[in-house]
Amino acid sequence: MRNIKLVIEYDGSRYDGWQRLKDSEQTIQGKIEKVLNEMTGSSVEIIGSGRTDAGVHAKNQIANFKTKSSMSIRDIHNYMNHYLPQDIVVKEVKEVSDRFHSRYNAQKKKYTYYVWNHRIPSAFQRKYSYYFPETLDLQRMEAAANQLLGTHDFIGFSSVKKAKKSTVRTIEEITIVQNNHMLEFSFIGDGFLHNMIRILMGTLLEIGTREKDISCIDEIFTSKTRAMAGKTAPAQGLFLEEVYY
Incomplete structure (x- = not known):
């Protein structure tokens, strides 16, 4: 299982915050997970460094997810930015240690x-x-x-x-x-x-x-x-x- 770290920027204007919600499809986490699910053909949960509220923006949000996909880092990066809405951009993709956790490791x-x-x-x-x-x-x-x-x-x-x-x-x-x-x-x-x-x-x-x-x-x-x-x-x-x- 690979652990993939993302650096993400987003315009939060039209979203109901970072966290996935049952009653809304307009969340940052939800949009990213939908693309990752389609990319990998399996259910992916992405972990953010923290939640941002509705309307709040991010220049360098950090997140990570685990996957069995063998896609190259470059292909993952290109795929995500191709299919994500234009107001969510993945700035960096990096494979990291299995122990890295975007939320728990944040200082x-x-x-x-x-x-x-x-x-x-x-x-x-x-x-x-x-x-x-x-x-x-x-x-x-x-x-x-x-x-x-x-x-x-x-x-x-x-x-x-x-x-x-x-x-x-x-x-x-x-x-x-x-x-x-x-x-x-x-x-x-x-x-x-x-x-x-x-x-x-x-x-x-x-x-x-x-x-x-x-x-x-x-x-x-x-x-x-x-x-x-x-x-x-x-x-x-x-x-x-x-x-x-």
């Missing part, structure tokens, strides 16, 4: 959230950023971002209802880069809870407009209350950038 991930911060929206960036015309205080946002660094219980910054597993995560880096009207917020951490980055973004934006005070960060950590955090920022601004092993 940390990098996500970037894009905000179009200008009074006039962009026709070209509308699917890949959050249009936010209000004036933002970047220094306040950077100060708030510094308080998010380190190891904390992030349940108050997530959509997790009941924590069956640990909700403690470590964020090692948050950077805010201004590129003309586009703001790029990058998060590197050992893992992220459901909707965590989008809720962190909603909170940072409300701090940037002075709707919330920076002190709310510590209050949310202490109370572990989702209602104290900001709104959930829209999905289209979020990209999975890198997975580190």
